[in-house]
Amino acid sequence: MAIKMVAIDLDGTLLTSGNTISPETKKTIQEAHNQGIKIVLASGRPLSGVLPFDEELGLEGENEYAVVFNGAVVQNLAGKVLISHEMNYRDFNTMLRLQRLSHVNLHFETTECFWTLDRDISVQMQINAAYTNNEIKVRNRDEISKDFTFNKVGFTCSKDSDQIAKLWASIPEWAFQSYDIVRSLDNCIELNAIGASKGNAVMDLAERLKIDQNQVMVFGDQGNDLSMFENPEFKKIAMGNAVSDIKEKADYITDDNDHNGVAKALKKFIL
Numbered sequence: 001m002a003i004k005m006v007a008i009d010l011d012g013t014l015l016t017s018g019n020t021i022s023p024e025t026k027k028t029i030q031e032a033h034n035q036g037i038k039i040v041l042a043s044g045r046p047l048s049g050v051l052p053f054d055e056e057l058g059l060e061g062e063n064e065y066a067v068v069f070n071g072a073v074v075q076n077l078a079g080k081v082l083i084s085h086e087m088n089y090r091d092f093n094t095m096l097r098l099q100r101l102s103h104v105n106l107h108f109e110t111t112e113c114f115w116t117l118d119r120d121i122s123v124q125m126q127i128n129a130a131y132t133n134n135e136i137k138v139r140n141r142d143e144i145s146k147d148f149t150f151n152k153v154g155f156t157c158s159k160d161s162d163q164i165a166k167l168w169a170s171i172p173e174w175a176f177q178s179y180d181i182v183r184s185l186d187n188c189i190e191l192n193a194i195g196a197s198k199g200n201a202v203m204d205l206a207e208r209l210k211i212d213q214n215q216v217m218v219f220g221d222q223g224n225d226l227s228m229f230e231n232p233e234f235k236k237i238a239m240g241n242a243v244s245d246i247k248e249k250a251d252y253i254t255d256d257n258d259h260n261g262v263a264k265a266l267k268k269f270i271l
């Protein structure tokens with residue numbers, strides 16, 4: 001069946017190493033959109049970090065959509081939340097216990113801002129906030145109310161540290177059974193409520209739009225994209241720079257993000 005929706009990861013997929021959309025990729029995506037294909041950016045970022053790239057592609061308004069927070073939230077580009085998976089104060093305390101397994105930063109992401117109890121903030125946390133146009137609110141534990149909810153958690157450390165590797169090896173099995181946990185970068189672990197994933201969010205959005213799963217194409221490169229590549233119905237395109245787990249599950253491996261990989265696959269299979 002013809003592809004009617006394309007879900008594209010941001011970092012390492014749509015974006016070059018310089019955090020930009022190449023002219024060729026931009027032109028090709030716009031051609032696909034002009035043919036009536038729904039273009040959905042699917043990112044670990046909040047909407048504030050996705051909107052500038054949607055706007056660059058000419059996507060806006062209540063009839064265009066984004067999958068954000070690794071699938072914990074689906075919003076239209078006017079900001080309306082269609083799907084939301086939240087964690088609560090009990091989960092907040094659980095995250096603090098996991099943080100003690102190594103020397104890492106911990107921040108909590110909501111649709112409004114980042115929250116952290118850490119006074120010394122890693123460069124990676126600062127980068128995450130800057131790339132997503134987010135404020136970081138540093139608070140004491142007693143300043144976090146019992147009704148606190150959040151959509152995503154990030155554990156980070158400096159790039160030359162082995163503490164994320166230590167944490168990854170130390171996370172107990174019950175945590176993997178209770179949460180959706182991915183290592184999205186060498187120095188970053190991301191955590192969502194169980195069932196909140198890019199794969200499930202793309203599937204749910206397609207259903208809302210009355211698009212069959214075999215009419216969906218997905219692009220990705222990292223561990224937080226893996227859930228999209230576990231759906232046997234999706235047309236799965238791995239970037240040339242993707243991790244091995246993504247490539248092994250892909251239907252096709254395109255060029256890397258610095259050589260118009262997204263554009264080349266769209267031209268091959270759609271345009």
